[in-house]
Amino acid sequence: MVTQCFNVIALIDATVMNQVHVTSPMLCSILRYVLYISYLTTIFMTCAITIHLWLVITRRRLTQANHIERWYYIAPFTLALLLSATMATIPTSVYHVKSRCVRVSIPSSEYYGLRWGFYYSWFVVASAISFYCMSRILHSTRQLAHTTHLRINRQLSSTEAYRNQVNARANSERLRSLAFYTVAYPAISFVSHFPTVLQETLSFILNRELNWLDFASRCILACEGFLLSLAFFLYPAVRQSIRDLVNSAVQYWVIDQEEFWQLQREREKHQRGRRDYVGIDDARLEEKILRDFTSRRGRIYHFIFSKTPEGRLATHM
Incomplete structure (x- = not known):
């Protein structure tokens, strides 16, 4: 580099x-x-x-x-x-x-x-x-x-x-x-x-x-x-490292983000007062995730990684 x-x-x-x-x-x-x-x-x-x-x-x-x-x-x-x-x-x-x-x-x-x-x-x-x-x-x-x-x-x-x-x-x-x-x-x-x-x-x-x-x-x-x-x-090792990084990014910025908003919509619909994001009850962690996903950086990352082959596969599952 x-x-x-x-x-x-x-x-x-x-x-x-x-x-x-x-x-x-x-x-x-x-x-x-x-x-x-x-x-x-x-x-x-x-x-x-x-x-x-x-x-x-x-x-x-x-x-x-x-x-x-x-x-x-x-x-x-x-x-x-x-x-x-x-x-x-x-x-x-x-x-x-x-x-x-x-x-x-x-x-x-x-x-x-x-x-x-x-x-x-x-x-x-x-x-x-x-x-x-x-x-x-x-x-x-x-x-x-x-x-x-x-x-x-x-x-x-x-x-x-x-x-x-x-x-x-x-x-x-x-x-x-x-x-x-x-x-x-x-x-x-x-x-x-x-x-x-x-x-x-x-x-x-x-x-x-x-x-x-x-x-x-x-x-x-x-x-x-x-x-x-x-x-x-x-170099195969570099390509494998890139695939691992992309898979990790897709997991957080595409899969977890969409699951989070789906849970948020369900909670608002049924007016639940409890927090149920991936079974985690820590309010600080959920606030951090909310800041990540609502920020401009989160929206940009979601758009970019959803266009990758791994992202398209994740969104159609």
């Missing part, structure tokens, strides 16, 4: 820089280096994902992975901030450009060297680390799936042996699924950022504008957030 936030910031920033005519050099510098911070943070955070999985699956160091978990957020953002701040302090004369609002189609040797020193070299290093961790993770996953997948024994001696066999098969499938969806993150990051590196390198070597490659690289880079979201939400 943090990576997605930085991708959204980068997309908004790039849209403003490309579609809005910025006249202030200070504002343009701020937008450009916010863009650098966002892209570098996404690169380093996808690298941190593979390092974490490498520690858990390959190295089996669960305690160490838990202890350094906070650094998965601190280190990428701090490193991206320092690198971008260093690039911001370099004057425009060193880049051989009049203003940083100008998009450089054919980079000079100074501009190209600084970009490699503070941006692309770190992308190469992070990608190399990610690919190494990915290879080790896939190798370890194959070994673990082979060892946990027990051989089929036609003469099972007990129910416990059968249960162990089923659990081993399920665990190996979950492990392969986890490795596949998780190693997709650094692969998506590399595929998204590599065309930009290729475009700038070729335009520098050939000394000519490559407008078609520049347009394609910017489109692919803008799709990074969508591809990462797709990889995240296609």
